[in-house]
Amino acid sequence: MLTDRLASWLFIVGMFFTGFGVPAIAAGADDHALVAKGEYLAKAGDCIACHTDPGGALFAGGRALPTPFGTIYSSNITPDAATGIGNWSADDFYQAMHEGRFPDGGLIYPVMPYASYTKVTRADSDALFAYLRSVPPVNRPNRPNDLQFPYNNRQLILGWRTLYFNVGEYQPDATKSAEWNRGAYLVQGLGHCAMCHSPINALGGTPESRAFQGGLIPMQNWYAPSLTSNKEAGLGEWSIDEIVGLLRTGVSHRGAVYGPMAEVTFNSLQYLSDADVRAMAIYLKSLAAGTPPGPESSGVSSSESSLLMSLGQTVYQARCVICHGSDGSGLPPDYPPLAGNPSIQMESAVNPIRMVLNGGFPPGTGGNPEPYGMPPFAQTLSDDEVAAVVTYIRAAWGNQGTAVSASQANALRKVPLD
Amino acid sequence: MSGRLVCAVLMIVALPTIWSAASAQTPKAPDTLEARVRACTPCHGVQGEGTDNDYFPRLAGKPAGYLTNQLIAFRDGRRRYAPMNYLLEYQNDDYLQKIAAYFSALRPPPQQPSVTEASPAVLARGKTLITHGDQMHGVPACSGCHGPKLTGMEPGIPGLVGLHASYISAQLGEFRYGTRTAPSPDCMQLVAASLTEGDVAAVAAYLASQPVPADPSPVARGTLAMPLACGSEPH
The missing domain is CATH 1.10.760.10 (Cytochrome c-like domain)
Incomplete structure (x- = not known):
């Protein structure tokens, strides 16, 4: 109820800021532009990585996502009415992105990175939704998750949400440049970089104070280095061009992407505009600025x-x-x-x-x-x-x-x- | 006027010198496929000739189309071997085709086949299956598609020479149980399903005992009237 009211309110506010200039069903060219924008944002969010099974139909889900609590299968987000999100409204989609709830209010497992996606603006959420409405519908029923007791009880998600989930769109920092804010929005929001680059505790959560401090990625057994420390993957010592090069092409003069980061560059970052990757680089560089370079370990005796x-x-x-x-x-x-x-x-x-x-x-x-x-x-x-x-x-x-x-x-x- | 001309000439002469000096200061990795595919050679041999490991196949001389199909199948998970699936996961078709063409064109020096421990009877059974098949059980002769010298046919049928017996029997087993698949109609699935365990061992032992011919090139596309339709060998 509260959710619906909030969504309607945001919708009205959104309408106000667009000057009521956009009719509910936009004409062809606008539609096309909105879908194209959504497609770009879907790349920025790397939706394909989880929602497309390797060798399977685009966004038809079914990819096994192993977690310490059992295996979760990603859902069909094609516009198929029976098995996908064909019956969802833009409000429903925003609620999933922003609050981690299904249209019926049910709780979504936080393997879906809504702890990051909550920062996405309503306008961007609507563009994503328009794009997802435009892909071919695929009839593929969602596969039930294979979670161990007690994690198969969705009510447990309430506890996780209380501890680790803060609802709210990205709030620009007025003391920083527009580029820095754009980078922060992408890194903290759609990029959901914190999902890997933050330590995850036994409850599957990250305290806010430890965001981007690095951690072992559960199940994959790769270490996602800290982005806040120059002793690890902190980019404080790198030039902006080097960071942009690494993120977009996968290689640089200081090192290459590998392991799970290779997937991120392959499916997501290589498709982003130079301006957006540059903005991300500016933000990322600032995360580690001022920390001492080099590792603190003692070497080999x-x-x-x-x-x-x-x-x-x-x-x-x-x-x-x-x-x-x-x-x-x-x-x-x-x-x-x-x-x-x-x-x-x-x-x-x-x-x-x-x-x-x-x-x-x-x-x-x-x-x-x-x-x-x-x-x-x-x-x-x-x-x-x-x-x-x-x-x-x-x-x-x-x-x-x-x-x-x-x-x-x-x-x-x-x-x-x- | 002439001063300016001298200047211009000097600059033209000097430019390449400056250019080469700059590139000499920053050496780069060789811009060759040989350097790019070093990831492949500890297992498949520097010239794609294979190694003494029983399960890592020779690549040299196999048709480029066949090698491309395998690289794509590994990338997409249609053929399963975790280290290969992992290496190829984020590579594009164009690059995989170039890698395939590179190994296909290699002609390493001839090697002696490994000494077989199979009995003469087993080798004889293997030779019969390869050259004549087993009509009673619906098994076509291997040479009907893989060529009279068993060096394969362009573009999609691999040579069977220069491989270890363990590799060949493992592949036939995977075809049979569906863990290695090819585009439909999957002819090798049908062939492997009609072989007995003994047949698989015999074919593998005989093939592994044969030397690689002096010219290991596959026969040209369409040379052989294939007894079966295969999805990976377009007509």
């Missing part, structure tokens, strides 16, 4: 160094030097540098271990359509060799990372890749 470092150097010379060079400088942007790269030296060694085990290609993007790949070494290196070479790159050339054990390498061998 001398007793460890004699064993691990010498084996690591041997492995490095045999396998890695051809691309990354004996001084770890690489040949950027295609062979990323390892010397001075915070991504290698972070307190969590999960990412460098996984890069060595699984290898990878940066995403193929408009700006970098034929990326250079790194081989997986899981098949050819033992746990001891993986631990040694990762220890070596974390400590050589002045890098300040800590040693890695064979058991850490072994544990990450078993992580599912999909």
Whole structure:
């Protein structure tokens, strides 16, 4: 009831600000522009990543999303009346985005990032809705979630919402530039960067005070580095051009995107306008401005160094030097540098271990359509060799990372890749 | 006038020097496919010749169309092998086609086949199936589609030489149980389903015992009148 009233009120306010100039059903050209805007915003929100099953129909849902509480299957958001959101109104859609509620008031699991999408404006929500109305309807019933007791009780979401969910559109900071505010709106809202780049506690929530401070992504076992610390992925030391290049093309002179971030560049960031990515870069750079550069860890002790470092150097010379060079400088942007790269030296060694085990290609993007790949070494290196070479790159050339054990390498061998 | 001319000439001469000096200061990765696909070579060999690992196949000389189909199938999850699915997840069709063409064109030096432990009877059964099939059980001869020298046919039928027995039997098993699929009609699913376990072992052992011919190139498109319609080999 309150929701409906709020939505109507916002609708009226929205109408007021558009000067009542837009009729309820706009003419063709306006429709087209609105749909095009919605399509762009859907890219910014990376809706496809969850709502399209690989190899399946666009936005027909059904993608398995493993969580610590069980598996959730994404829903069909095509305009099919029986199985999709064909019967939803723009108000219903805004309520889902803004408040995390279905049209009947039921609670949506927060795997849908409405804790971020709540910041999206009504106008942008309406454009997204217009776009989703325009895609081909697909009749595909939603698959029931496979959640363990007690998480299959949706009422538990109420507790999560009380602790971690603040409803409210993005409020511009008047002391900052328009570009900074645009970047903050995209990063905090549609970009839902906090879903991965914030620590998630045992209740599946992030206290507001720890936003963007980094964390291990549950189930995927990749570490999403802190965006607020230059010791991790903080971009305080980067130039705006370097940040824009990394986000849009997937590579830069300081490092490449990999793991789950490759997906974000591939499906979302490469399609955003230069102005929008630049705005995001300005905001992201400001998050880490002023924090000390370099990792705070203590490096590898001398007793460890004699064993691990010498084996690591041997492995490095045999396998890695051809691309990354004996001084770890690489040949950027295609062979990323390892010397001075915070991504290698972070307190969590999960990412460098996984890069060595699984290898990878940066995403193929408009700006970098034929990326250079790194081989997986899981098949050819033992746990001891993986631990040694990762220890070596974390400590050589002045890098300040800590040693890695064979058991850490072994544990990450078993992580599912999909 | 002449001063200006000298200046202009000097600049034209000097420009390339400045240009090359600038590029020498910032070395870049070689702009070649060879450098780009180093991710592939520890498992598939520097020239796509395969390695001694039983499950990593030779790529060199296989038709580009076949290799493209496999890369796309791995990317889209139609063919499952987690390390391959993971590597290819965010690559576009155009790039995958170039990678396929690169490995297809490679001609590594000939290698000796691995020594087989299969009995003469098993090898004889394998040879019969490959050259004649088993009409009683609806099994066509492998050579009917894969070519008289078993080097495949453009654009979509792979060569079967230079592979390990374990790889071949694993693929036939995957076709049979539907974990490796091809566009409909999925002819290899039908063929694999009509083979017995013993047939699979015999075919795999015989193929693995054969040397790669001096010219491992596939036969041209349409050369063979195929006994079955295959979705990945357009007519």
